Amino acid sequence: MEESKRTGVLNTKIYRWMAGYLKGYTFQLFINLILLLIATGVDLSLPYIVKIGVDRFIVPGVREITKELPGKPVMHIGNRKFIEIFRFHQRELEKMERDGIVLKKKYYLVKKEDLVPGLRYIEMDGLALVPAEEFGKLSLKEKLHLRRWNMLQVRRLAMIFFLLIVLRFFFTYVQFLHLQIVGQKVALKIRRDIVEKLARLTISYFEKNPVGRLVTRATNDVNTLNEMFTSVVVYFVKDIFVIVGILVIMAKLSTKLFLITLILLPIISITTFIFRTRVRRVFRELRYHLARINSFLSETLSGIKEIQAFVQEKKMVKRFNGINTDYFKTTIRMLIIFATFRPLIGFIRFSGLALLIYFGGKGILSGVITFGSLVAFISYLEKLFQPIADIAEKYNVIESSMAASERVYILLGEEEEKRTGKKKPSIKGGIEFEKVWFSYNKEEWVLKDISFSVEPGEKVGVVGYTGAGKTTLMKLLTKFYSPQKGRILIDCVDIEEIDTLHLRKNIATVYQEPFLFNGTIRENITLFGEIPEDRLQRAVMVSNLDKIMLRKGIGLDTVIGIGGEGLSGGEKQLITFARAIAFDTPILVLDEATASIDPQTEHLVQEALYRVIEGRTSIIIAHRLTTLKRVDRIIVIHNGKLIEEGTHEELIKKEGIYSYLYRLQQVG
Numbered sequence: 138m139e140e141s142k143r144t145g146v147l148n149t150k151i152y153r154w155m156a157g158y159l160k161g162y163t164f165q166l167f168i169n170l171i172l173l174l175i176a177t178g179v180d181l182s183l184p185y186i187v188k189i190g191v192d193r194f195i196v197p198g199v200r201e202i203t204k205e206l207p208g209k210p211v212m213h214i215g216n217r218k219f220i221e222i223f224r225f226h227q228r229e230l231e232k233m234e235r236d237g238i239v240l241k242k243k244y245y246l247v248k249k250e251d252l253v254p255g256l257r258y259i260e261m262d263g264l265a266l267v268p269a270e271e272f273g274k275l276s277l278k279e280k281l282h283l284r285r286w287n288m289l290q291v292r293r294l295a296m297i298f299f300l301l302i303v304l305r306f307f308f309t310y311v312q313f314l315h316l317q318i319v320g321q322k323v324a325l326k327i328r329r330d331i332v333e334k335l336a337r338l339t340i341s342y343f344e345k346n347p348v349g350r351l352v353t354r355a356t357n358d359v360n361t362l363n364e365m366f367t368s369v370v371v372y373f374v375k376d377i378f379v380i381v382g383i384l385v386i387m388a389k390l391s392t393k394l395f396l397i398t399l400i401l402l403p404i405i406s407i408t409t410f411i412f413r414t415r416v417r418r419v420f421r422e423l424r425y426h427l428a429r430i431n432s433f434l435s436e437t438l439s440g441i442k443e444i445q446a447f448v449q450e451k452k453m454v455k456r457f458n459g460i461n462t463d464y465f466k467t468t469i470r471m472l473i474i475f476a477t478f479r480p481l482i483g484f485i486r487f488s489g490l491a492l493l494i495y496f497g498g499k500g501i502l503s504g505v506i507t508f509g510s511l512v513a514f515i516s517y518l519e520k521l522f523q524p525i526a527d528i529a530e531k532y533n534v535i536e537s538s539m540a541a542s543e544r545v546y547i548l549l550g551e552e553e554e555k556r557t558g559k560k561k562p563s564i565k566g567g568i569e570f571e572k573v574w575f576s577y578n579k580e581e582w583v584l585k586d587i588s589f590s591v592e593p594g595e596k597v598g599v600v601g602y603t604g605a606g607k608t609t610l611m612k613l614l615t616k617f618y619s620p621q622k623g624r625i626l627i628d629c630v631d632i633e634e635i636d637t638l639h640l641r642k643n644i645a646t647v648y649q650e651p652f653l654f655n656g657t658i659r660e661n662i663t664l665f666g667e668i669p670e671d672r673l674q675r676a677v678m679v680s681n682l683d684k685i686m687l688r689k690g691i692g693l694d695t696v697i698g699i700g701g702e703g704l705s706g707g708e709k710q711l712i713t714f715a716r717a718i719a720f721d722t723p724i725l726v727l728d729e730a731t732a733s734i735d736p737q738t739e740h741l742v743q744e745a746l747y748r749v750i751e752g753r754t755s756i757i758i759a760h761r762l763t764t765l766k767r768v769d770r771i772i773v774i775h776n777g778k779l780i781e782e783g784t785h786e787e788l789i790k791k792e793g794i795y796s797y798l799y800r801l802q803q804v805g
Contacts, residue, residue, distance in 0.1 A: 198245075
């Protein structure tokens with residue numbers, strides 16, 4: 138139940154580790170950031186363009202002033218002076234209005250040739266200032282005719298607005314596609330590193346960790362990391378730019394409305410903090426209960442025959458209902474949190490909108506804020522709340538990705554197999570165990586002072602009760618483990634001095650449970666490598682696999698599924714025998730290779746066995762003692778000690794453990 142708690146790896150370490158994968162893409166990320174900034178800048182400019190259109194060309198934007206304003210754009214008409222109010226900041230307008238410099242009456246600025254007869258106006262160099270109240274006397278057609286020039290400017294702004302939308306689409310598309318490609322390249326490298334790491338880990342690691350969990354590291358966890366990088370981290374940077382940009386623009390548009398907006402930020406921050414704290418705890422519990430469900434279902438379906446045989450269906454359903462109910466209750470808690478957070482953020486947003494409309498409306502009526510500024514403020518307020526609302530959507534990804542990154546980080550930090558030795562001698566097959574002691578847990582010795590030797594080409598059987606330490610001998614010989622005391626020699630050379638990979642290339646192993654890959658029979662024999670055709674055909678014939686293929690009407694290029702679907706246990710074992718022969722190693726180890734042979738192919742397997750071991754050093758670990766009648770020598774392991782040694786006939790005469798086991802099997 139690894140989801141029940143976090144491992145506590147420091148986030149800074151994980152961030153540095155993840156940053157290491159991005160070092161090779163610094164330039165690409167820089168370009169992506171530029172594209173993101175351009176798209177964000179375009180996005181922020183859209184409400185401001187609306188403000189310009191409203192203030193300059195839609196609403197009356199000219200007011201009269203009572204005195205000259207040095208350094209400011211002022212229109213002179215006789216002794217009267219006018220200003221376009223959109224050119225002034227709110228603070229300036231407020232001060233000028235308090236000082237009586239700006240009058241409240243407003244005018245539209247239009248072209249003189251567009252004037253309607255009978256309309257009062259003030260003439261100014263081909264232009265005219267029409268009082269706002271005069272517009273009430275006109276029909277819609279007359280209003281549109283009067284403001285043809287304004288409508289033309291609005292149309293131009295609309296075209297600019299549309300062009301910016303197109304540019305925003307283009308930059309966003311390129312940036313998104315570019316980012317996804319970088320993300321997939323990073324995921325590709327992480328998956329490759331995980332598989333390379335798994336290939337270098339010790340056998341003990343795989344014995345302690347379920348395969349399904351390790352597969353999840355290279356699939357689900359990497360996908361979650363990629364999602365965080367492409368959907369959260371980069372857009373989090375964008376959200377920061379958006380928030381900062383909006384606040385700067387708001388402060389420039391109207392100080393009063395900006396301060397109103399600032400009042401909302403602490404409320405939003407506190408609400409978000411409470412949400413994060415509670416939802417983090419619930420997400421962890423949710424993953425824990427989900428892991429329990431997955432584990433229970435996997436265990437139940439694997440043991441369904443036992444459950445049905447012992448009529449335990451109701452009990453298993455009852456157990457599952459308890460686990461399922463815990464998951465349901467936690468899910469409801471999560472839904473309640475989200476159901477509270479989202480409407481609460483919406484309530485705060487609309488409260489802010491109400492405040493903006495109230496104070497902005499007062500500002501418009503008093504003439505200290507433009508209508509366009511209020512429209513822009515409302516748009517920016519919506520954009521300001523969008524990144525905050527995204528937190529609820531992205532938080533699940535953030536939490537899941539942090540847990541996934543921890544797990545991947547820890548896996549990549551696991552201690553690798555120590556592949557000692559540099560020598561690559563030509564191996565003939567002489568083996569010697571010299572006073573070997575070994576323990577898995579440093580508390581209980583599995584092998585105790587084991588000493589024996591095997592001459593090149595000799596065939597030695599290993600016998601003993603279950604748990605006596607027979608398979609451990611094979612693991613030590615192939616350097617999956619190293620003895621705590623004593624040493625193992627190959628052709629008088631300590632295996633610790635021999636290159637690990639070179640040693641394993643010279644030892645073929647056939648296990649009790651044959652493992653076949655999803656591929657053709659040929660690929661399962663060659664392990665997807667290149668082996669000369671004549672050696673391959675010889676391996677097929679010597680292993681008796683040709684007889685099976687002939688009987689079943691299949692060939693070397695016939696595809697078999699994972700685990701060899703459609704083949705019996707004995708038929709699968711013949712493929713592994715062919716594999717051992719094809720690799721033509723001087724040493725062969727058979728670990729209970731005939732323990733679970735079906736009667737239909739038993740004769741073929743037994744016959745193939747003797748052919749396989751011919752001409753090479755062979756160590757045969759067996760429960761079926763009849764298999765060992767043709768070996769040169771048999772050693773008996775009991776409680777980790779070598780207690781008997783000799784030929785089949787010699788051990789029968791000794792009346793020891795071997796003799797007892799043999800008679801037991803004969804009686805059976």
